[in-house]
Amino acid sequence: MIKEKNKLDRRKVAQKLLKGRKDILVITGLGGTCWDITSAGDDDLNFPMWGGMGGASMVGLGLAIAQPDKKVLVVTGDGEMLMGLGSLATIAAADPENLSIIVFDNEHFGETGMQKTHTAKGTDLVKVAEAVGFRNVSVIENQESLESFDIKTHSQNGPMFCVIKISNNNPTPVLPPRDGAYLKDRFRQALLGKKSAI
Amino acid sequence: MSDDKNIKSEIPQWPNTIYNTIKSKNFSQVCYVPDAGHSKLITLCESDTDIDCVTLTTEEEGVAMLLGTWLGGKKGLLLMQSSGVGNIINMLSLAKTCRYPMLMLVTMRGEWGEFNPWQNPMGEACRPVLEKIGARVFNVEDSINVETTISAAAEFAFNSQQAVAVTLSQKLIGTKNFLTDMK
Ligand SMILES: Cc1ncc(C[n+]2csc(CCOP(=O)(O)OP(=O)(O)O)c2C)c(N)n1
Numbered sequence: 106m107i108k109e110k111n112k113l114d115r116r117k118v119a120q121k122l123l124k125g126r127k128d129i130l131v132i133t134g135l136g137g138t139c140w141d142i143t144s145a146g147d148d149d150l151n152f153p154m155w156g157g158m159g160g161a162s163m164v165g166l167g168l169a170i171a172q173p174d175k176k177v178l179v180v181t182g183d184g185e186m187l188m189g190l191g192s193l194a195t196i197a198a199a200d201p202e203n204l205s206i207i208v209f210d211n212e213h214f215g216e217t218g219m220q221k222t223h224t225a226k227g228t229d230l231v232k233v234a235e236a237v238g239f240r241n242v243s244v245i246e247n248q249e250s251l252e253s254f255d256i257k258t259h260s261q262n263g264p265m266f267c268v269i270k271i272s273n274n275n276p277t278p279v280l281p282p283r284d285g286a287y288l289k290d291r292f293r294q295a296l297l298g299k300k301s302a303i
Numbered sequence: 304m305s306d307d308k309n310i311k312s313e314i315p316q317w318p319n320t321i322y323n324t325i326k327s328k329n330f331s332q333v334c335y336v337p338d339a340g341h342s343k344l345i346t347l348c349e350s351d352t353d354i355d356c357v358t359l360t361t362e363e364e365g366v367a368m369l370l371g372t373w374l375g376g377k378k379g380l381l382l383m384q385s386s387g388v389g390n391i392i393n394m395l396s397l398a399k400t401c402r403y404p405m406l407m408l409v410t411m412r413g414e415w416g417e418f419n420p421w422q423n424p425m426g427e428a429c430r431p432v433l434e435k436i437g438a439r440v441f442n443v444e445d446s447i448n449v450e451t452t453i454s455a456a457a458e459f460a461f462n463s464q465q466a467v468a469v470t471l472s473q474k475l476i477g478t479k480n481f482l483t484d485m486k
Contacts, residue, residue: 154397155400157367157394157397158393159363160363160366160367160394161367163365163371164367164370164371166368167332167369167372167373167375168372168374168375169371170357170377171371171374171375189364189367198358285397285400285402286400286402286464288401289370289373289401292374293376296375297376301376
């Protein structure tokens with residue numbers, strides 16, 4: 106067990122992960138990761154989800170298959186991932202090389218009042234991912250392993266699955282735009298150009 | 304007429320019609336939880352190297368996946384049976400909120416001459432719940448309407464950026480009787 110005060114700060118983790126992201130396509134789950142990724146910089150190539158709990162990784166899969174030459178990164182919470190556990194099996198079976206899933210694991214449903222999730226009670230998401238067929242899996246629990254983690258190199262030989270253990274502090278939300286149609290059109294225009302609206 | 308010919312004329316052609324229609328409209332991703340009624344279409348799609356087929360563990364994964372498909376500039380199709388509609392309702396909020404086009408083909412159970420009463424609740428609820436969460440629903444009962452309906456439904460979905468379901472009636476696909484069909 107890592108002491109709470111030694112756990113990683115989610116906002117700093119987000120900033121470190123996305124530093125120099127260039128054209129990585131980023132999907133977030135609802136809840137804390139939506140605010141974390143936005144705090145690292147709102148970007149046209151972010152698709153922050155405000156709903157659809159359990160669906161973030163599958164949005165990533167559809168996108169990764171549609172855009173095989175781009176890197177797709179899903180950043181989501183442990184609660185959100187647990188609701189879509191089956192999608193890990195689906196993704197492992199589909200085997201998209203360019204898809205990475207990173208779970209910010211605070212072992213709680215942060216957004217709804219900090220109830221413990223299953224990862225606080227024994228569920229090991231990395232083992233789940235491994236068991237359904239992910240070969241590129243890792244866990245980051247301290248500053249040192251975070252420092253040596255580089256999304257561009259670690260996401261080679263995907264699909265990649267990584268759990269980052271973070272502290273369960275609940276920082277004030279940093280909100281991205283909330284209109285889904287706007288977020289979708291903004292993303293498509295940045296990725297596909299103006300013609301995408303026709 | 305020889306027996307042979309009789310048998311051949313009974314093999315349903317509508318799955319091929321659906322396949323040809325989605326090909327002509329450049330669908331490149333197909334995801335599904337299988338239903339017996341979709342098995343031929345699934346086989347056709349899986350043998351097509353230009354179509355990425357994804358097997359889902361639950362239908363709601365497909366609704367989320369097709370958002371990603373559209374974000375990436377491609378077109379996708381979700382196949383399921385009517386019971387699967389019960390698994391996707393909250394996820395269809397995405398289609399309504401984000402206004403992305405998606406086409407679902409739903410093979411009906413619990414609707415016409417059903418053998419298994421456990422299918423009936425979702426057979427009955429299928430259309431109303433889809434409509435309540437904002438999807439348009441078109442029904443096909445006769446093979447002569449398959450091409451025009453799938454084609455019109457796809458146009459509707461992609462021109463209006465909205466979720467559209469085509470329900471394929473048991474009148475079209477036939478009713479399943481485990482005692483005689485599963486021998
Ligand atoms: C289908 C559904 N069930 C429940 C909720 C309520 N809800 C919103 S966020 C959330 C928890 C998210 O927890 P987690 O993914 O661990 O994120 P974090 O702790 O980082 O906020 C829940 C249960 C919801 N939005 N949708």
